[in-house]
Amino acid sequence: MTLFYAKEMCFKLPNGQRLFENIEIKLKKGDRMVxxxxxxxxxxxxxxCLAHLIPFEHGECTLxxxxxxxxxxxxxxxxxxxxxxxPVDHPGTPNDLFKMVRSFASQKNRTDHGDPIDIARNWGISDDHFAETWSNLSGGEMQRCALAIALALNPQVLLLDGND
Structure with a gap:
């Protein structure tokens, strides 16, 4: 069964130039795509666009x-x-961000959240990092804390933007 499908995705820049067009992505559970x-x-x-964070010109995504x-x-x-x-420089600490996101209406009634601190421990991030302000963390520590939070929120599709 297809978990995530995007078809005919098109995005036009303000100057009218198409950045991409007719993108098609089809993923099953467990698939990874680069x-x-x-x-x-x-x-x-x-x-x-796939996360519906910015509007696209044309296309459709299904889950x-x-x-x-x-x-x-x-x-x-x-x-x-x-x-x-x-990583976005959030106010407060990684713990504060996780608690805030869990309080959102779309997350509030879910019972499948993990623990970002447990997840991050596997990557050498100490528990203390989650109690430090974001601005006191290095770029790599911020990135790993943000990723641990995302994984703990247990999305069905995780879109990771990164460097080579």
Whole structure:
């Protein structure tokens, strides 16, 4: 069964130039896909479109054969989660962010959350990092904390934006 399907995805820049068009992605549970290309070719924009973080010109995404119309946008983003390549400097600590996201209506009634601290321990991140402000963490520590939080939120599709 297809878990995630995107078809005919097109994105037009403000100057009218198409950044990408007619992209098709079909993933089953457990699939991994890598999108490679030179800087500026639209990889990040495509991922943000798939997560419905930015509007696209044309196309459709489905999750388990249901379009976004079946979900609210926040619920879609709970199921199809984007993690940026450059960590966002959030206020507070990674623990604060995890607690805040879990309080969102789209997350509130879920019982399948993991523990980001347990996840991050496997990558050499100490428990203390989750109690430090984001600005006190290195870029790599921020990235691993953000990824651990995303994994603990247990999305069905995880869109990871990163460097080569």
């Amino acid at each position: 999108i490679q290309g030179p800087s500026g070719c639209g990889k990040t924009t495509l991922l943000k 388990e054969n249901a379009s976004i119309d079946k979900f609210t946008v926040p619920n879609w983003r709970t199921k199809v989660m984007y993690v940026p390549q450059t």
